[in-house]
Amino acid sequence: MQFQFANQGLTWSDAYFLAQGLLNTVRLAAAATLVGTLAGIALGWIRTVSVTARIATAPFVDILRSVPMLIQLILANSFLSILGFGTSPFWFGTVALGAWMSAVTAEVVRAALLSVPVQYRKSARSLGMNRFQELVYISMPLAFRTGLTPWIGLVLSLIKDSALAGVVGYIEYMRSTQVLITRTHETWLLLLGAGLLYFIICYPVSRYSRLLERKVLV
Known part of the structure; x- marks a missing residue:
C-alpha cells in the first residue's frame, strides 16, 4: 500500500529512494576524504623534501586543482x-574525488609544514633527533594546528562536490533528487529538501571543527 503526500505525487518509497541516495553520498564522501587525505599528507610531505620533488609533482597538483x-x-x-x-x-567516484582531495590537501600540508619555524627543526636536530623523529614529534603537531582549518574547508567542499558523481552513473543524493524531479515535477520541494540535507551534513562538521580548533589552539 502506498501513501501519497497531498497533491505532490510523492510516495513513501520515494523517501526510501532519497535515503539510499543520502547514504551513498555519505559513503562516497567518507571514502574519498580518507583516500585523499592520506595520499595528500604523503604528497605534501614529499613536496617539502626538495625542489626537484616539488617540480616533479607540480603537474599532478596543478592540473587537479585548476580543472573543474x-x-x-x-x-x-x-x-x-x-x-x-x-x-x-x-569506486570511480572515490578515486576521482580522492585524487582531487589529495592534490588540494597536499598544498595545505606543504604550507603547514613550511610554516613551522626553522629554529624549531634545528633545535630538534641538535637534541639528537633524526629527520623522521623531528617530523613526527615537532613539525607535524605544529603543522596540524595550522592546517586543520583549511583542511576542514576542503572536506566540506568535497561533500558538496560529491553531487557531481551523478554524471558517471553514481546514484547519490542529488542524483536521486533529480530523478524524482523528472518524475514528479516537484522541483522546489525536492531542491529545498536537498539543500536542507546538505546543510544537515555539513553544519555539524563545521561546528565540530570550530570546537576542535579551540581545543588545539589552547
Missing part, C-alpha cells in the same frame, strides 16, 4: 571507457 571536477569526471570516465576498463561508479 565535472570536467575531470567526464574526461576520465570517457578515457577509461575507450580503453575498455570498467569499474563501479562508487
